[in-house]
Amino acid sequence: TLAMMHHGCLHSLSTLTLLLPLTRALTFDRRGFALMMAGAGTEATTAAAPRSNKVLEGIIRYHHLWVDDHGETHVKRDCPFGPLEKKGYASDSQQYVKSFASDFKMADMIVTQQFGENPWHHCPAPQFVTTIAGSWYIKTTDGDVLIMKPGDVLFQDNIKSHPRAEGGTRKAMHFSGVHGDEPCNQLIVQVDVEPQVGEPCRWSAEK
Structure with missing residues (x-):
């Protein structure tokens, strides 16, 4: 029984290891998709890169x-x-x-x-x-x-x-x-x- 539990834990750990990169990718895609949908409707498919709003002396x-x-x-x-x-x-x-x-x-x-x-x-x-x-x-x-x-x-x-x-x-x-x-x-x-x-x-x- 202990051997089976040990084997099951290793199997679950291996599965989690394989799924982790995919989970990260899905999280990134969801954030990108949310930004795309909130930002620009159906035509705007590329989110703008963040820009600094800091005002520098002598620069407009x-x-x-x-x-x-x-x-x-x-x-x-x-x-x-x-x-x-x-x-x-x-x-x-x-x-x-x-x-x-x-x-x-x-x-x-x-x-x-x-x-x-x-x-x-x-x-x-x-x-x-x-x-x-x-x-x-x-x-x-x-x-x-x-x-x-x-x-x-x-x-x-x-x-x-x-x-x-x-x-x-x-x-x-x-x-x-x-x-x-x-x-x-x-x-x-x-x-x-x-x-x-x-x-x-x-x-x-x-x-």
């Missing part, structure tokens, strides 16, 4: 949705605006400042509340999108997904007349939608610039 960051030479869209995360100049702005109090007066003219400023999903599309104009409240995501044609929260800024110029856009395809397109159960409030500044090919971090001093 934005994300850039850009188009490569083949029409694929990508996201370059955390590009630094630049160059910034430390000087007085509203008073003699020192701040880090960059003016875009010589870079472009503002075409329009829009506030919008996004809800639900916005299937594959071009942006209506080159624009900066600032998240005010709530969260939203974009998915690019390379399969990447970026989730943006309050304070995040996105620049995109993948308009319908982009040099690499092509009718009947997803070239120069992206998919977007709200992240979570609440709508997302956005402030959009549309600018008068030509769309570019293959230039991530367009508004950075170093690219």
Whole structure:
């Protein structure tokens, strides 16, 4: 009887040893699946990598949705605006400042509340999108997904007349939608610039 019990314990231990890696894998998959489902609906299948929210002196960051030479869209995360100049702005109090007066003219400023999903599309104009409240995501044609929260800024110029856009395809397109159960409030500044090919971090001093 003791021999049988000993054999049974060894058998159970061996089974547990074999199942342990599978259990770990299932736990990981469940967490990934939960994040995928909570984050981006049916189209967003890749969870965004966590980003640091720490604010560093002299650095103001934005994300850039850009188009490569083949029409694929990508996201370059955390590009630094630049160059910034430390000087007085509203008073003699020192701040880090960059003016875009010589870079472009503002075409329009829009506030919008996004809800639900916005299937594959071009942006209506080159624009900066600032998240005010709530969260939203974009998915690019390379399969990447970026989730943006309050304070995040996105620049995109993948308009319908982009040099690499092509009718009947997803070239120069992206998919977007709200992240979570609440709508997302956005402030959009549309600018008068030509769309570019293959230039991530367009508004950075170093690219």
